[in-house]
Amino acid sequence: xxxxxxxxxxxxxxxxxxxxxxxxxxxxxxxxxxxxxxxxxxxxxxxxxxxxxxxxxxxxxxxxxxxxxxxxxxxxxxxxxxxxxxxxxxxxxxxxxxxxxxxxxxxxxxxxxxxxxxxxxxxxxxxxxxxxxxxxxxxxxxxxxxxxxxxxxxxxxxxxxxxxxxxxxxxxxxxxxxxxxxxxxxxxxxxxxxxxxxxxxxxxxxxxxxxxxxxxxxxxxxxxxxxxxxxxxxxxxxxxxxxxxxxxxxxxxxxxxxx
Amino acid sequence: xxxxxxxxxxxxxxxxxxxxxxxxxxxxxxxxxxxxxxxxxxxxxxxxxxxxxxxxxxxxxxxxxxxxxxxxxxxxxxxxxxxxxxxxxxxxxxxxxxxxxxxxxxxxxxxxxxxxxxxxxxxxxxxxxxxxxxxxxxxxxxxxxxxxxxxxxxxxxxxxxxxxxxxxxxxxxxxxxxxxxxxxxxxxxxxxxxxxxxxxxxxxxxxxxxxxxxxxxxxxxxxxxxxxxxxxxxxxxxxxxxxxxxxxxx
Numbered sequence: 001x002x003x004x005x006x007x008x009x010x011x012x013x014x015x016x017x018x019x020x021x022x023x024x025x026x027x028x029x030x031x032x033x034x035x036x037x038x039x040x041x042x043x044x045x046x047x048x049x050x051x052x053x054x055x056x057x058x059x060x061x062x063x064x065x066x067x068x069x070x071x072x073x074x075x076x077x078x079x080x081x082x083x084x085x086x087x088x089x090x091x092x093x094x095x096x097x098x099x100x101x102x103x104x105x106x107x108x109x110x111x112x113x114x115x116x117x118x119x120x121x122x123x124x125x126x127x128x129x130x131x132x133x134x135x136x137x138x139x140x141x142x143x144x145x146x147x148x149x150x151x152x153x154x155x156x157x158x159x160x161x162x163x164x165x166x167x168x169x170x171x172x173x174x175x176x177x178x179x180x181x182x183x184x185x186x187x188x189x190x191x192x193x194x195x196x197x198x199x200x201x202x203x204x205x206x207x208x209x210x211x212x213x214x215x216x217x218x219x220x221x222x223x224x225x226x227x228x229x230x231x232x233x234x235x236x237x238x239x240x241x242x243x244x245x246x247x248x249x250x251x252x253x254x255x256x257x258x259x
Numbered sequence: 260x261x262x263x264x265x266x267x268x269x270x271x272x273x274x275x276x277x278x279x280x281x282x283x284x285x286x287x288x289x290x291x292x293x294x295x296x297x298x299x300x301x302x303x304x305x306x307x308x309x310x311x312x313x314x315x316x317x318x319x320x321x322x323x324x325x326x327x328x329x330x331x332x333x334x335x336x337x338x339x340x341x342x343x344x345x346x347x348x349x350x351x352x353x354x355x356x357x358x359x360x361x362x363x364x365x366x367x368x369x370x371x372x373x374x375x376x377x378x379x380x381x382x383x384x385x386x387x388x389x390x391x392x393x394x395x396x397x398x399x400x401x402x403x404x405x406x407x408x409x410x411x412x413x414x415x416x417x418x419x420x421x422x423x424x425x426x427x428x429x430x431x432x433x434x435x436x437x438x439x440x441x442x443x444x445x446x447x448x449x450x451x452x453x454x455x456x457x458x459x460x461x462x463x464x465x466x467x468x469x470x471x472x473x474x475x476x477x478x479x480x481x482x483x484x485x486x487x488x489x490x491x492x493x494x495x496x497x498x499x500x501x502x503x504x505x506x507x508x509x
Contacts, residue, residue, distance in 0.1 A: 039380045040329070040376035040378060041375075041376055043294070043375075044294040058408075069478060070478070073472060076410055076478070077463075077467045077468050077471070078464035080410070080411045080413070081414060081464045082460055083411060083414070084415045084416075084418040084419045084460065085453075085460045087415060088422045088456060107453070123411075126408070133383065134387050135325070139380070141379055199336060199372055201340075226449075229447075230446070230450045230453050232450060233453065234453045234457060237458070241454075242458055
């Protein structure tokens, strides 16, 4: 009898419930820092799985850090500061005109370009850890999954795109733009895979994956472009003001600066 | 950045417990919440954490801000599951000729995930409120987390506040010069802001290294020394986890 009452009440508000769902799915998913998978979303086994996937990348990052900091004492402070930059950038709300909401860039594209993907993964891991612990963005249990999407996918996509375009002599601004764009979109695709596999329960994977991808589109498509523009702006500014830093980070060859 | 460790209350009983014990209890509790297949444990953990937050006099505003994002995500997941998952129809509606069905089993599944999210966030939020950053780092080093990782964490934590202030100053001056008056200028200004932060990060890293080398830095940073464990803390924590384990089993 009581069950019937609940059913009646739910039926009474069904249209409102549906509209709320559509609104949440289409317009506000990104508003809640959805690049980070929230604490508790992934069940234990999936959380553990993504930790195992992330672990070797972080280990390689640490190995590289140890090697480079043995040669240059300023390398550890530099990596720490870049982690702080990624933290600050990924906390900045930027308006997404198509969705009428705010979202945030990842910042992993630029760290991948400047310090290489392995160090960038380490930087992302550090930024995500602090955000999970003190701001409830992301989570400790979803740390592995977030490292894989933002760190591994984002950094490698940004780094490889930038290097490939520079190799074929594409100019700095366009290469930076494409690197930021692909870093963002790679992160969002990987996040969709992680979310769909984690919350699907007994339902098939692919339909839910596509629903999540579609839900991300209104914000993530323009956000990728914004992140691309931001990365291009950063690279161009560094090129104009401090090309020595780009040479130090082996983004540019010394002769390219001389020209 | 007022949301960091500044709400840590020294005089609260939870704050006095060894960071290593708190970390271990939090991780076990997190695993229990994540692997639980019902509502009771996440609800119990959430209520317990809520009670402790009130006892620690965490301002309501901070508490609400910390929970707003996960709560919102929990609502989205519940709605997603309600309409797009399950087989047992609860109700259906026609929207512009499109038949949409809500499912009872989808709703239950969504509520389970939602409960898990709030329970897990409560545990981590409590850990954050009750542990200062430096003690937390010392705890991590005791658990043999690689030293390089902890050092990067400490550098990042130290400079987040500096860079936030820098970012605010740059942003304000850009805004005063109509740097965000339209989308195109806004994008350009944001790129400049992010680029300036990167340049400052490089410069800070150089000056920090020089200052640290002058004070004897050789590539490694010292951690807080660990005190010996208190048997009362270990006993109380073990008892607490056993009780939670029993509830998990039920």
